[in-house]
Amino acid sequence: MDFIIVTGLSGAGKSRAVHAMEDIGFYCMDNIPPKLIPAVYDLCMQAKDSLSRVAVVTDIRGGGMFSSLFETLEGLRVEHKTYKILFLDAGDTVLINRFKETRRKHPLSEDTTSLEQAVKLEREILRPVRERADYIIDTSLLSPAQLKERISSLFLGDATSALQIHCMSFGFKFGTPTEADLIFDVRCLPNPYYVEELRHKTGLDAPVRDYVLKWEQTKGFVSRFLDLIDYMIPLYCNEGKSQLVIAIGCTGGHHRSVTIAQLLYEHLLEKGLRASVNHRDIRKG
Known part of the structure; x- marks a missing residue:
């Protein structure tokens, strides 16, 4: 089973990435708390004949629950449950402009005094996850079509195979x-x-x-x-x-x-x- 954990910065394009993964045959689940990931993994393994490619999104929207991600990843490794991490990134200025254009509220806006500080705080929180990621896509200068092309090139084959x-x-x-x-x-x-x-x-x-x-x-x-x-x-x-x-x-x-x-x-x-x-x-x- 190809099991991809999708995460990254708010506004970096996780939703578009997941839509692209759905288009190439992944079963996708959004906003999963990290502690539920092992249970989702087990359920998908039981139905792996029909769910051979799965992507779950977990990110800072989970609030305090997101802090358990590393514990969850270590647990998966100890139990020999294979997975890959896809991290979506973008420049600070790009992220700030995207939030301003859509008038969306940043998940950390209540913990900071400005949108700029929220973006910087999230980047700092996610830095260790980015360092452990198997795949990193910076969407700063990518069009939606280019992002879809990148996703397709990464995962149209077996995501657990060679480089x-x-x-x-x-x-x-x-x-x-x-x-x-x-x-x-x-x-x-x-x-x-x-x-x-x-x-x-x-x-x-x-x-x-x-x-x-x-x-x-x-x-x-x-x-x-x-x-x-x-x-x-x-x-x-x-x-x-x-x-x-x-x-x-x-x-x-x-x-x-x-x-x-x-x-x-x-x-x-x-x-x-x-x-x-x-x-x-x-x-x-």
């Missing part, structure tokens, strides 16, 4: 992705932006890809880059890591980073690894 590697291109001018395990800066490579006929294309277009890859410095980078990734992946697998996010950045996230991220994705697929790719900023001006 899932997510390749991401991004533009440094839009901010670095906080969920990245490895970040590579390819702003040192020749830039198609300065070629008039390539400026409005992207790294998914053959002329841009050919331009980026034709240079000796790019060939040298790609050779060493892929060797490094090939060396590191077994080390992450030996550590039992479930998700590896490799982010490649250039200035705007349109040309060089897209080319290299797509190249890495295709390389990983050729090696038979579970991989996905997302070009975060490719549609931004």
